[in-house]
Amino acid sequence: MPLTDLPDHVSPFAFVPGTPEYDGGAHLFRAPATPEVVLRPRTTEEVAAAVRVCVSAGLRIQVRSGGHGSAPCPDGALIDLSGLDGVTVTGSTAEIGVGAVWADVAAALAPHGLVVTSGDTGSVGVGGLVLGGGIGWLVRTHGLTIDSLRGIELVTAAGQIRMVDAQEDPELFWALRGGGGNFGVVTRLWIEAAPAPDLVRVELGYEPSATRSLMEAWWQVMAQAPDTVNSTLAVMPDISPQFPAGGLVDLVLEGTVGEAREVVAPLLAVDGLRSERIEPCRYADLLGPTPPEDIPVTFVGGNRLLPELTSEALDRLAALAAGDAPTMLMLRGLGGAFGRVGGEETAFAHRDARVLAVANALLPADAPEEVIAAAREAQAGVFGHGTGIYGNFSLDRGPEVTAAMYPPATLERLRTVKARVDPDGIFAAAHALY
Ligand SMILES: Cc1cc2nc3c(=O)[nH]c(=O)nc-3n(C[C@H](O)[C@H](O)[C@H](O)COP(=O)(O)OP(=O)(O)OC[C@H]3O[C@@H](n4cnc5c(N)ncnc54)[C@H](O)[C@@H]3O)c2cc1C
Structure with a gap:
């Protein structure tokens, strides 16, 4: 036609x-x-x-x-699907059109005293984030976003509208929780919200010289933290006078300012602390603005899910931050509720991860091949410690990425579901199942 x-x-x-x-x-x-x-x-x-x-x-x-x-x-x-963006709340269930963004969802839930863990940025869409997993501010407290997902409305390759949940086609429900956009067009979701906690946000800035000891102290805090503590650690290169190089801890916990100070005591003791802010906050205020899109650089890198931060991994991360290519590092603490879901319960299988490590070299758009290759080589030392890739954070595509997103048995199971619901492969997902 x-x-x-x-x-x-x-x-x-x-x-x-x-x-x-x-x-x-x-x-x-x-x-x-x-x-x-x-x-x-x-x-x-x-x-x-x-x-x-x-x-x-x-x-x-x-x-x-x-x-x-x-x-x-x-x-x-x-x-x-940007037009399908309605959010309604009934009891503790949020019915969400996939075209909504997470800031809309947080704003709709706030008057009901409820939250759904999503991602860090308010403008990210509901559909893509959920189908890939969803790692956000409350990931250690409530797990991935898919762990609170109760039902899905899906348009199939045959153009039929179906409801999918734990009773109605449980295998497809399993696949949709982590398997991405391979199985149809998801139009609406039902997510179980949780009571909004009293949160305190801790933001700490550090000199670049503190990087190695900062990462060690951060891991010391996160490795023993209760589920109610969530955090990222970013190490930034010298991008502009506005954003000087250095480390940034962003930590959110349920409790009081006094309790927050106790939890982050090892971080406050790190030499090179240059700024400190500890204050109560609302969940909706945690969802940050969209980063600029017109940055004249190429991002070369990726992410790995790591079971722990060994001393060797910390050394390699610190070397990467101090290396030739200006590199942005981000570590996010996992474990907690995220790790209590079995690896076979959802298509997001890497539940033993306790850290998500993201490393991106910021290279000129016309960087020569050998510079790109050197950046990747330097990152390989860190990425070698990983057990898998979080697809939603991966700008790279292809069979190798998909194979790192899913253990072999999970990938095989996903392919079987795909063959049943989209036999002619009409849906071109961000990460195909190859
Ligand atoms: C600035 C920024 C911040 C981010 N922060 C986080 C974060 O904190 N936590 C996190 O987990 N992720 C985060 N991400 C990654 C994010 O989860 C993925 O990029 C996700 O795919 C975005 O969803 P979207 O709906 O906006 O994307 P889209 O580009 O609309 O969708 C991405 C892919 O998902 C599939 N898809 C999307 N919607 C549907 C649907 N309704 N039905 C079927 N398939 C569909 C398609 O394959 C599509 O190509 C961030 C990304 C950016 C750019």
């Missing part, structure tokens, strides 16, 4: 290149997308109609919820 000949019930929300509606829908975070058509349905029924039209036109489908997944979409159709 030519795109100029779309049926009347689809053409009002189908946009081709050259129209402003196309440009808005095709926008992805730090990545161009050039699909043949953008379909922007406003209801689940319209999503089902859009899928049927794509199938009969022979167009592969990529789905966009919040557009932060950055998977380039060179051809085929892009179904933009």
Whole structure:
């Protein structure tokens, strides 16, 4: 079916290149997308109609919820779900349209005294983050976002609308919790919210010279912290006078300012502490703004899930921070509730991880191949300690990335579900199952 000949019930929300509606829908975070058509349905029924039209036109489908997944979409159709963004709260259950962003969800839950753990940034979309797992401010307290997921509305490759949960097709429900956008278009989710805790936020800044001892003290705190303590440690290169090089601990805990001071005592004792802020906060205020998109650098790196931070891993991380290529490091504490879910309970299987380590060299856009290769070589020392990759944080794609996202048995199980629900492979997910 030519795109100029779309049926009347689809053409009002189908946009081709050259129209402003196309440009808005095709926008992805730090990545161009050039699909043949953008379909922007406003209801689940319209999503089902859009899928049927794509199938009969022979167009592969990529789905966009919040557009932060950055998977380039060179051809085929892009179904933009930004219009399906309603959030309603009934009792402790949030019914969420996947086109909502996490700031919307936090804002809708706050008046009910409830929270759902999501990610750190308010503008990230619900759809992509949930389907890949969801590592956020309360990950050690409530697990991944998928661990609170109770039901999913899905449009299948056949254009049917289905409800999927622990009773209704449990194997597909398992696959959708970590298996990404491989199985259909998810339109709505039901998530069990938790009572909003009294939180204290600790923000500590350090001189670059403190990096090694800071990382050691951070790990000492996080390795023995109760589930109610969550934290990231970032080590930044010298990007601009506005953002001087150094370490930044961001730690959130349930409790009082006094209790927070006790928990972070080893961090306050690190030589090179240059700033300190410890104050009560609300969960919704933790969701930060979108980082700038127009940074004139290429990010070369990735992430690994690590079972622990050995002394050798700490040495290698410190060497990476002090190396030739300006490198951004981020460590996030896992464990707690995240680690109490069995590796086979959801398609996100790497539950033994206690740290997520992200390392990205910030290189000029025209960096020569040998500089890129040297940056990757330096990172390999750290990444060698990992047991897997968190797909949502991986800008790289391909069979090797997918194989690191899932242990072999999990990947095989995901492929079996894919073959059943999308036998012709019409859904082009950010991370294919290969
Ligand atoms: C600035 C920034 C901050 C981030 N912070 C965090 C964080 O704190 N924690 C965390 O866990 N992750 C974080 N991420 C990663 C984020 O989870 C992924 O990028 C995620 O894919 C974004 O979801 P989205 O809906 O915005 O993306 P999209 O680009 O819309 O989607 C990404 C992919 O998910 C699939 N998909 C999306 N929606 C659907 C759907 N409704 N049905 C079927 N498939 C779908 C598609 O394969 C799509 O290509 C961050 C990313 C950015 C850019």
